Amino acid sequence: MEKLSNLAKIVTDRRLKEAPLFDFSARAAKHKDYQLIQLLEADPDSTQLQLTKGLYGKASPASLITFRKLKSRVQQKLLNHLYFLDQADPRHLVSRRYELQCLSLYHQVTVLYGEGEYALAEQLLRKCLRQALDGEFTQYAVLAARLLCTLYADLRQPARYKAMSTQLLKYQQLLLLEDEAGQIYGSSKLALAHTVRTRRTLLNEIPAYQEKLQRLHDKAKSFTTFNYLYLIRLTQQELTGNYAEIIRLTSATARQAAQGKLNRKRFDKRFNNYMNAYAHLRSKQAEKGLALAEEYFKDFHPSSGNWFFFLENYVLLALHAGQYGKALQLLELALKNPYFRKQRVAARQRWDLFRAYIHFVQPEVSPLRLRHFNQFVQTLPDYSRDKQGYNVAILILQFLHYLRQQDVDGLLSRLEGLRKYERRHLRDAATLRSQLFFRLLVLTVKEHFNPQACEKKAQPLLKRLREAPQPGEAFAEIEIIPYEALWQLALDILAANAAREQAREVAARQRVG
Template sequence: MEELYKIVKLVTKSTNLSLVLPIANGRLSKEDVFYEGIKNGKYESDEDAAKSLYNSGPNDVRYKMLKHRLKKKLLNNLLFLDYNKLGSKSYFIKEQSCLLMLQQAYILRLNYEFDLVLSLVAKIMAIAEEYDYTNHQVAALELAVACYSEKGNLKQFNTALPALEQVLFKRNIEFKATNIFQSVSVNLKKSVTARKRLLPKLPELIQTLEALWQEARTFVTFEAYYKTSISYYELVGSFDKIIEMTVNAGKWVEEGTVNPLRFESNYNKFVLVYAHLRNKDYANGLLYAEKFASDFKEGFLNWFAYMENYFLLALHSNQLPLSELLLHKVFSNNSFSRISNTAKERWSLYQMYYRVISLNSKTANNIYINPYSLSLPEYSKDKLGFNVAYLILQFIYFLQKEDSEALLYRIESLKKYILTHLKDTFSLRSKTFLKLLILTVTEDFNADVCRSKGQKLYQKLIETPPPGDAYAEIEIVPYEHLWEHILSILDKQGN
């Protein structure tokens, strides 16, 4: 049933359902009733559908045959999808056009309609060359060579054959580049251990990919080099290199070195803004974030992701009015409920940190009304990447409340967390900051003593760069800023 639901969801965007799902004489057939029921969410399982349609179970041969017939028609209907309704990119729509014409050309060739095949080949080649689809050029030229051979057109055959050999050469290079890119991708997605094993090999692989791109000069080879490079630089924390790559990519597109019709400019803009955030170049990052903001349509999923980086740039720059404005735009957007639970949780966390930072020294103590999710466990695999962020937030909450008993309990939890989860060198910033938190309690919340005794740890924090994303915990607010904020809380409480 799940399989049918997926196909039905697609085919409702077809140009003309009646081509394969006819409703004859105004009378609904079993297939029509079954289709409408699936589309409207009437059936949760095969048991529900079989009961409704035949008053029997899912093993009823009548139900099995009905399901088989409907599935066949639905799959046929995929050929008639309206990609404009699906909101597909123009290059994707053009690729589907190539695939459809290729299918038509293969059928015509089997029926010896060589002139019609060659007419379609010309159309396919025009699109494939414009959009840099090497694989479709190969398929089209293979058809052309076969047709010229069958027709005995020697001159055209001798022209088409070298052209086919040339695009085959490029496609073979694309095959090598794609294999490297996919191998890297699958290892990066596997586990932290797999990423660690792969990291030393990546510089050489990137050099190979760059050479393949320079040799073939196709979009596929460029994309493999471009995306693998960004992944590597992100993992090792070389965000200045990502900035360089994204800026260069923009120039290559303008110069025509990279096909502008295939290049995802919004992805490039997103990565460029993100890299400035991670490179601590907040001023330039905000300039780019503001410049590109209108290119991301409000309410779409990629807009919410873009706004995360924009908000964090504003918060890291201590531009609190802008931070508040961006938070309001996100939480008041009608599409907020549609984003994933993980994304919602991140935004809630951002909002909590904004509240912490925005509270000024004149704020009354009674405003601290447990907005910080204190029911969360001290450590949770579900919060991976945010555990330290939550621990810090909980600590600051109790510090603002001057709840020394809760803080004494908290430092034992922090010590345990450091010993258990922050043993690697890439956790050094988080470990150092948590030690500063512990210091505030052991020194009895004396701001001057904490400032003096914490100076070495604070300096160590400044000198330790954030790790790459292969390992990083999230710093929603830079730890240096948080330490200054904590000292200001202690100063206020000491007066």
């Protein structure tokens, strides 16, 4: 009981006078700290002025000063609660809970060591080291081993010091290999976040990156080096558009994990499933991908950004499978998620674009009003960044919108925009699908919106479009709805417009007669 007795004395002697955590019981409801949290939960977009009035009745200079002190105190208490979050939910990153256990133990040990409680510090340090090694968290193994060396030196225990020093050297050498692998992968990841031109340059560099990572993994044989090597392999296939190989790689890795060949505390099956579903989307296997997405989606927690990323692919799979009602349900699920506002602006704009496409193909079931849709289409955000990702999708939607509205002036302006965009950004062979679809849209104007003539003249282009491979991620353009389906929609619009025009002419002749 000596260790427990010493720990009790440390805590009782050194405890803070004021509790550093919130009391969430009913008796705390009257405290201003708790009232501020309730106000923020009720309206996350509240301003400082509104919160001050809500708490103190007015926003005088004195109450504003008091509120700033309250805000600082509440923020610190909330930060303290981060030590006690529930990490057991399997829908979160599996490695996080084990990594935080190592961090928690190391934090406790450093406090105990500083208080001179060496016996309990050694016991917890050894536990921290065991957990770090079991989870292959080499950086925490180094920290724990280094502090154990310091502890044994203080306690004048040369045999234990020598044994731990030998282990520490081994962990440090392993960490150097893992850090080098991390720097190599980090360089490739940064290139992915930049322009299309940078991504294409990365294609030439990836084989060398992969070779270096393979050499490092052969030396280290750790989960960390395996993971970097695995990620760079997926990146290479994604950039080149070899989605069949991504399906093979992710499926094989999932089997390895199921057989216990990968560290269960580190392998993120959610990412693996995400890449598998994404590859089915890009390889024109929407029906199969949609079934997989429905199965995989339950593994993502609604509070995580990964939930939204996966749901984007889930929506796209539904759209590519022609299940527009399903896509609408998923879209509404995203918009109702209380964490929706946590996403970056670009991510929220993508959801706006998905909503616009769903409205366009099924306006009768869309909650978006026609007037709001018209305004939205005309003010769609500019996804620049070297014209990557969704610019083509925006231009196409705008063109189809003006086509349905029979707005000739709008169509002509969009037509010029399409031509300029093609000349500047769609010259590469890998952008063939977008090039062909732009020419199909141009055809509608050339043929004076005649549906029969457009359908006939489009056959050679449509045949080439169906045969054209999906471009790799290096070329960035995303088809929210497959171009083949959009072309059929364009023909339906032309036919409907022609029918309305014919009906108006008949009605006019009848009035004259």
